[in-house]
Amino acid sequence: MNNSANRSLLVVxxxxxxxxxxxxxxxxxxxxxxxxxxxxxxxxxxxxxxIVGVVGNDFPKEHIEYFESRSIDxxxxxxxxxxxxxxxxxxxxxxxxxxxxxxxxxxxxxxxPKLGESHKECELxxxxxxxxxxxxxxxxxANKPAVVAADxxxxxxxxxxxxxxxxxxxxxxxxxxxxxxxxxxGEYSLVKAAVKIRAMGPETLVIKRGDAGAMLFYEGGNFxxxxxxxxxxxxxxxxxxxxxxxxxxxxxxxxxxxDHEAIRTAMIYGSVMASFLVEQFSLDxxxxxxxxxxxxxxxxxxELSRFNHE
Amino acid sequence: MNNSANRSLLVVxxxxxxxxxxxxxxxxxxxxxxxxxxxxxxxxxxxxxxIVGVVGNDFPKEHIEYFESRSIDxxxxxxxxxxxxxxxxxxxxxxxxxxxxxxxxxxxxxxxPKLGESHKECELxxxxxxxxxxxxxxxxxANKPAVVAADxxxxxxxxxxxxxxxxxxxxxxxxxxxxxxxxxxGEYSLVKAAVKIRAMGPETLVIKRGDAGAMLFYEGGNFxxxxxxxxxxxxxxxxxxxxxxxxxxxxxxxxxxxDHEAIRTAMIYGSVMASFLVEQFSLDxxxxxxxxxxxxxxxxxxELSRFNHE
Numbered sequence: 001m002n003n004s005a006n007r008s009l010l011v012v013x014x015x016x017x018x019x020x021x022x023x024x025x026x027x028x029x030x031x032x033x034x035x036x037x038x039x040x041x042x043x044x045x046x047x048x049x050x051i052v053g054v055v056g057n058d059f060p061k062e063h064i065e066y067f068e069s070r071s072i073d074x075x076x077x078x079x080x081x082x083x084x085x086x087x088x089x090x091x092x093x094x095x096x097x098x099x100x101x102x103x104x105x106x107x108x109x110x111x112x113p114k115l116g117e118s119h120k121e122c123e124l125x126x127x128x129x130x131x132x133x134x135x136x137x138x139x140x141x142a143n144k145p146a147v148v149a150a151d152x153x154x155x156x157x158x159x160x161x162x163x164x165x166x167x168x169x170x171x172x173x174x175x176x177x178x179x180x181x182x183x184x185x186g187e188y189s190l191v192k193a194a195v196k197i198r199a200m201g202p203e204t205l206v207i208k209r210g211d212a213g214a215m216l217f218y219e220g221g222n223f224x225x226x227x228x229x230x231x232x233x234x235x236x237x238x239x240x241x242x243x244x245x246x247x248x249x250x251x252x253x254x255x256x257x258x259d260h261e262a263i264r265t266a267m268i269y270g271s272v273m274a275s276f277l278v279e280q281f282s283l284d285x286x287x288x289x290x291x292x293x294x295x296x297x298x299x300x301x302x303e304l305s306r307f308n309h310e
Numbered sequence: 311m312n313n314s315a316n317r318s319l320l321v322v323x324x325x326x327x328x329x330x331x332x333x334x335x336x337x338x339x340x341x342x343x344x345x346x347x348x349x350x351x352x353x354x355x356x357x358x359x360x361i362v363g364v365v366g367n368d369f370p371k372e373h374i375e376y377f378e379s380r381s382i383d384x385x386x387x388x389x390x391x392x393x394x395x396x397x398x399x400x401x402x403x404x405x406x407x408x409x410x411x412x413x414x415x416x417x418x419x420x421x422x423p424k425l426g427e428s429h430k431e432c433e434l435x436x437x438x439x440x441x442x443x444x445x446x447x448x449x450x451x452a453n454k455p456a457v458v459a460a461d462x463x464x465x466x467x468x469x470x471x472x473x474x475x476x477x478x479x480x481x482x483x484x485x486x487x488x489x490x491x492x493x494x495x496g497e498y499s500l501v502k503a504a505v506k507i508r509a510m511g512p513e514t515l516v517i518k519r520g521d522a523g524a525m526l527f528y529e530g531g532n533f534x535x536x537x538x539x540x541x542x543x544x545x546x547x548x549x550x551x552x553x554x555x556x557x558x559x560x561x562x563x564x565x566x567x568x569d570h571e572a573i574r575t576a577m578i579y580g581s582v583m584a585s586f587l588v589e590q591f592s593l594d595x596x597x598x599x600x601x602x603x604x605x606x607x608x609x610x611x612x613e614l615s616r617f618n619h620e
Contacts, residue, residue, distance in 0.1 A: 094498040188404040191541045212522035215539060224614045226534040229525060231501045264617040298619075304534045305615045307574040309608075 004253040008048035008121070010145075011038045011248075012113050012138045013128020013241070014085050015053040015063075015077060018282065021101075022091030024234050030282035031063050032087065034128035034151065037238035040286040041245025041273035043070040044294055045253040050119055052076035052138070056084040056107045066287075076119055080107040095236055096210075115141040124252050126244060129153050132160055132167040139170050147251055147258055149173035150202075151244060157183050165200060174202040175244050181207045190215060194222075204263060206247070206270075208240050216267050218260055225267040226304055228275040228297070235281045239274040242286060246273030272297045314563040318358040318431070320455075321348045321558075322423050322448045323438020323551070324395050325363040325373075325387060328592065329412075332401030334544050340592035341373050342397065344438035344461065347548035350596040351555025351583035353380040354604055356562040360429055362386035362448070366394040366417045376597075386429055390417040405546055406520075425451040434562050436554060439463050442470055442477040449480050457561055457568060459483035460512075461554060467493050475510060484512040485554050491517045500525060504532075514573060516557070516580075518550050526577050528570055535577035536614055538585040538607070545591045549584045552596060556583030582607045 011034075018032030035051045043049045050073035057079065067074050083106035091098045113134055120143045127135040127150035135150055142148075150171045156164050157180070164184075168174065174197065178190060184200075185193035194205050194217035205217045211233070216223040247270035254262045272294060277285040321344075328342030345361045353359045360383035367389065377384050393416035401408045423444055430453045437445040437460035445460055452458075460481045466474050467490070474494075478484065484507065488500060494510075495503035504515050504527035515527045521543070526533040557580035564572045582604060586595045 096498075188406075189541055189543070191539045209522065212519065213534075213536070222539060222614060223617070224523075224536040224539075225617075226523070226536065229501045229504075229532060229534075231499055233499070261618055265619075268617055302619055304532060305617075307533070307535075307578055307615075308571055309575075309612055 003255055004046060005255045006046045006048060007123040007146075007252040008050070009042055009046055009124040009126070009248055009252040010050045010052060010076075010115075010119050010122035010142070011035045011042070011126045011128060011245075012052040012135075013038060013126075013130060014108060015051065015055050015059070016085035016087060016108070018237055019086060019088040019102075020091070020235060020237055020281065021089070022095065022235070023093045024281075027281055031066075032238060032282060033085065034238075034241040036063075037241035037277065037283055037286070038126060038128060038245035038248070039067065039072045040070065040283045041242040041277070042249030042252065043072050044273070044289060044291070045246070045249030045269070047071040048252070049073065049249070050076055050122065052113050052115060052119060054078040054080050054107050054111045056080060056082045059084045076116060080110075082107040089237070091236070095233055098236075113138050123147070124248055125149075126248050127151065127167075127171070128241065132156055132163040135167045136163070136170065139167075147172065147248070149175055149244065149248060151175050151240070152180065154180055154183050168197075168201040171202055173204040173206065175206040175208065175240070175247070177208045177210070177240060181205075206267065208243060210236065210239070214243065214267055214271060216263065218263070221260060223264045223267060225271045226301065227271060228300060228304065230275060230279065233278040236278050238283060239278050242277040242283075243270035243274040246270040249273075268298060268301050269294075271301060313565055314356060315565045316356045316358060317433040317456075317562040318360070319352055319356055319434040319436070319558055319562040320360045320362065320386075320425075320429050320432035320452070321345045321352070321436045321438055321555075322362040322445070323348060323436075323440060324418060325361065325365050325369070326395035326397060326418070328547055329396060329398040330401070330545060330547060330591065331399070331411075332405065332545070333403045334591075337591050341376075342548060342592060343395065344548075344551040346373075347551035347587065347593055347596070348436060348438060348555035348558070349377065349382045350380065350593045351552040351587070352559030352562065353382050354583070354599060354601070355556070355559030355579070357381040358562070359383065359559070360386055360432065362423050362425060362429060364388040364390050364417050364421045366390060366392045369394045386426060390420075392417040399547070401546070405543055408546075423448050433457070434558055435459075436558050437461065437477075437481070438551065442466055442473040445477045446473070446480065449477075457482065457558070459485055459554065459558060461485050461550070462490065464490055464493050478507075478511040481512055483514040483516065485516040485518065485550070485557070487518045487520070487550060491515075516577065518553060520546065520549070524553065524577055524581060526573065528573070531570060533574045533577060535581045536611065537581060538610060538614065540585060540589065543588040546588050548593060549588050552587040552593075553580035553584040556580040559583075578608060578611050579604075581611060
């Protein structure tokens, strides 16, 4: 973006294959993974995005080349002997529900993120949805990034809750969905859930609600970012990571102190990137955008939210 | 409201009893009905609200007195021999689903709305959720109100679809929920649904989505009104009618031409009144409010939606 602060932004997460079945057909072997979606979205805001992750020897060179064509630093992507992580899922006809058919961890099973010297100096850090102990290990390797945000999922609440709490105590910002917030807090009311989760550590909590938008909770305030009403969403896979990529990317580009005002606007840029993503399969919806297209869609959100106050 | 245009606003709908079971206990014999919720919300915006409806001889005088204490004209409420309409429902523990346990139409079964001379001259008209043929009959009796809005429900789509289409061809504004919009259009995407429904007649379509807010669709534009995140909603019964009451009440009070800008702000006032309503049982959440409280909550919505554009 113009006049971008262009801060460095590191994402640790999966680089993977998705096998998607749904109302638009069956798409095997799509490029997926939290770090892929995140970085493809964030790279529109800063050219200092780095991925730390792992792929197997079945991972096509063209995907690495795509990241590099977007100025994404792939030096932290380890190439291990074995198969790339694969997620197989099936969506309901209306895309409102999905079922996991298969998860093959492959080389991801033994993933131990190691930050290189330059990665340790990242100014912003996003901990994608990996084991909370690995998230903590990354945090401990990094040299005091100004902004740290994390994702997690129900699976870790079921099988690694203590480790998850250790992670939560160390991050400023948590970005999860409504189901996850409800399970983590034991509260159905998202307002009550936010109070409990913020008491676990994160000063700032983002709760994503799919096509019902996203909510921001912080000390003394909250904000609601609508989702753009879309004519034909096709593939919601990666929408949350694209949201996080737009959100963190905007903050990396933000000229000035990253305060709650900046975070509100970051919520809208997150929603913008998620809206592009879901219109196509894999991360195709994030290919070929430019600053003007992103700004144009940002203005749609402005128009969508605008009302007179008298 | 201050400097209110104070236009006359007529609502035709049910005045009823609700019997509510849910996580907060069992509440039989609550004051309910679409016209009750609607008028209790709208009367904060104009003192020329009139109800056309019917009650049985079991209907307590105190409820009529409550309407009158709010300057609501009850001369159009017919007192018929028999029982007042009763709806019995049970909510899930998280209030996200409800089941109808019983519907006893009582005197509502033979309801034939008749508008008195003064009611025919109403400037705004809201057709609550009654048989579409009755809605058309009311429209034909009224003398060209400036704004006409209507509600309907799945039940009429199942058993009176032709009559419903006749009604839709005659109203400017339709206010329904997402499930109803999907059934009426046969489209899951609310954007596609809106195109189809607007082609059936209504220039302006409001789709309510409960705690996911409300969407406005009109020629060349759309708007999203968030729902206020509430700590402990207790009873969603009547939220949609309270929304419609705040929406139409604001338009009745609006000084100037009722254009899309006015309608956007009306969406927020609708959401304000619905947020008060769901905090308590029956229409208790709409009792005892004043202009300052309504304005304060309006400002919460402003704060909830606000973001910087740079």
